[in-house]
Amino acid sequence: MLNLSTQKRLFIMFLVVALIPLLTLGIISYDQSSKVVNGKLSNYNHFAGEKIKTQLDQILEDMYFSAAEIKQYLMDDTSVNLHNEVPRTYEDFKEVDNLQRLLQAHKKSNIRGIYIITSSGYYYGDYDFLMKEFKMQDIWKRTIRSGDSEIGIYQPNHLKDNQVDHVLGLIVPLKFSYGVLNNSYLLIETDIDDLYILMEVLEKDLQSRITIRNELGQALYHSKSEEADLVDDILTKENTNINNWEVEIRVPRDKFYQSSQVILKMVSIGILIAFILALILSYVFSTQFSKRIFKLKMAIDEVSKGIFDTKLLADGQKDEIGKLGGHFNRMVEKIKQLMEEVREKEATKREAEMKAIHYQINPHLLFNTLNTIQWKARMDGNVEIGKMLMHLIKVLEKNLDSTIELIPLKEELQALQHFFAIQEMRYGKNFTFTLKMDEQLEKGLIPRMTLQPMLENIFFHAFEDGEGTISLELSETLSYFRLVLKDNGKGIPQEKLEGLFTRPNEKKRGGVGLYNVRQKFSIHYGTDFHIDMDSVAGEGTTIKITWPKRWVDQDEQGSNKSVNSR
Incomplete structure (x- = not known):
């Protein structure tokens, strides 16, 4: 890649930049679209199975409920007192009529008919029943063989003028010890053509095969299809609550994912078209850019040679x-x-x-001259002037020594003692100064002449005739020193507060001391320090400075590593 020309590198870069989001978008679009489509299809399969199951549960519940009520009624030998299967007397007709009304009263929902078939083959119920044809039904044969209740799906060929294609039949043996109904059978048939229509619609919509099995695993219904069941078919199964029948919806895998394949095909075509466009545009843009960049490069080369x-x-x-x-x-x-x-x-x-x-000005000449004046004052007996000159010499010795930029806090505080001595001689004992600092901080390093300019600013601008209170607190955190200087002077107006540590106007005198304080911290610590100033008119001013911790022993070793907490 590094050995390629600018044009080729630009071409590859444009192509990659265009293809990465394109392929990413295409893959994400296909993945999300497929998930949505397949999820909805899966939900639809589940919904279809749930709907079939719900209808079956409702039908079975109605049939079993009706059968239980009729059976309970008939178990009472005083409820129905038939002496002959075929009514012969008026009382027999009344009993049959009561029985017919009982059967009619229990017809619910889609129940097509309710019949009681005696052991001899006579039946009670609707008169559209063909007993001979019904005995050909498989459900009747199973009941005769087993002697137990049977349920099944079949075509009602035994009904006269029948317009129903499929019914669900339930046969319950009635084993009584009295009357003509002893060892008879209760038959309940429900119209399930609506259920068949629903399953046919679902088979068409889902391109699926539906199978309904009873609790023994025997198929009660199976879709008409030439396709064989495969292991990778998508299956959805639901079980009825009444008989634990299984409703199985089977969709061939290729048909289930048919929509996803269509989406993949469309996305692939879109990516291919976009790739061709990206190829052409990348070539055009890279050619234009490379030519103009080459001209610019040649011009820069000439300038670098001094032309x-x-x-x-x-x-x-x-x-x-x-x-x-x-x-x-x-x-x-x-x-x-x-x-x-x-x-x-x-x-x-x-x-x-x-x-x-x-x-x-030669510092040595200045010190020698001040020393001469000091000794002259002592010889003349002027002790105050001698002391003031002595303190001034000590202050100047520290401030004019530029060989060491960072000094221990102990030395900086010692220089302040001479500064305060001069101010006391000037103003008298009108001010108080308090210092709060752990002894271990004396070896902490601070830029030379940091405190004195701030104190001068207090005496010259905050105090009247040197009267006031000054407090200085020095502390340490995990990685920083912290200085807090407070006074109770006049305070500083807000419009002047922010400009105290900035470069002063060259046309005005003074104001350079606080600016130099910031510059010293900036030179040694870059931006890893913070100066904050707050003032309230009539109450005083607070200056807070934090800077990285460095110690005398580290400075002597020339260590530039970050300092951990002591």
Whole structure:
């Protein structure tokens, strides 16, 4: 990749940038669409099975309930007192009529008919019943063989003028010890054509095969299909609550995922078309960009060789590369101007440095002169002036020593003692100063002359005639020192508060001390320090400074590693 030309690298880059989101979007779209479609189809299969199961449960519940009620009624030998199967007397007709009304009263929902068949073959119920044809039904034969209740699905060929194609029949033996109904059978038949219609619709919609099995695993219903059951078919099974019949919906795998295959095909075509477009566009864009970038590269090479008369011809395009060409031309002109300005400034600087040498103050001359004045004051008996000069010399010794930029807090605080001594001689004992610091912090390092400028600012601007209270607190956290300086002076207006630690106006005198404090921290710690200042008019000012922890022993070893908590 590194050995390829710019054009080829741009071409590959554009192509990759176009294809990655395209393929990602295509894969995600196919995956999510397939999940939605397959999920809905699976839910539909489940819903279909649940619907069939629900209808079967309702039908079976009605049939068993009716059978139980009729059987309970007939078990009472006083309820029906038939002396002859075929009514012969008026009383017999009344009993038969009562029995017929009983059977009619228990018809519910889609129950097609309720019959009582005697052991001799005579029946009671609707008069559309053909007993001879019914005895040919498999359900009757099973009942005769087993002697137990039987239930099944069959075509009602035994009904006269029948318009029903399928019924669900339930035969319950009535084993009584009295009357003509002894050892008779109760037959309840329910119209299930609506259930068949529902299953046919589902078979068509789902392209599925539906099978209903009884509790013994015998098939009561199976879809008409030439397809064989396969292991990878998608199965949905539901069981009825009444008889534990199993409703099985089987969908061939290829048909179940047919919609997903269509989605995959459409997504693949879309990706292929987009890939061809991306290929063409990547080639066009990479060619255009590479040509213009090559021209810019040649111009930069000439400038790097010192040929500043080079200029790029405007190509009329206002995109980023066109703007870059314009900026390049202006940069070359600016470089030429700056080179001229630098030559002029260097000449001016050399002249200014030569003049500054003549105005420099020799610190040794200053200290010697102050010492001479101090001894002269002592010889003349002026003790106050002598002490003030002594303290001034100590302060200047610390502040004019630029060989060490970071000093221990102990030395910085010692210099303050001389500063406070001078202020006490000037104002008297009108101010108080309190210091709170653990002894172990004395070896902590701080930029030289950090505290004195802030204290000078308090005496010159916050206090009247040096009257007030100053408190200084030094502490440490896990990785930082923390300084809190408070006074109870006049306070600082909010509009001036934010500008105290910024560069002062060169035309105004003063104000440089606090700016230098910030600059010292910035030089040693970069941006890893914080200065915060808060003031309330008439109540005083608080300055808080935090900076990274460094110690005297580490500084002596030249350690630049981060300092852990002591």
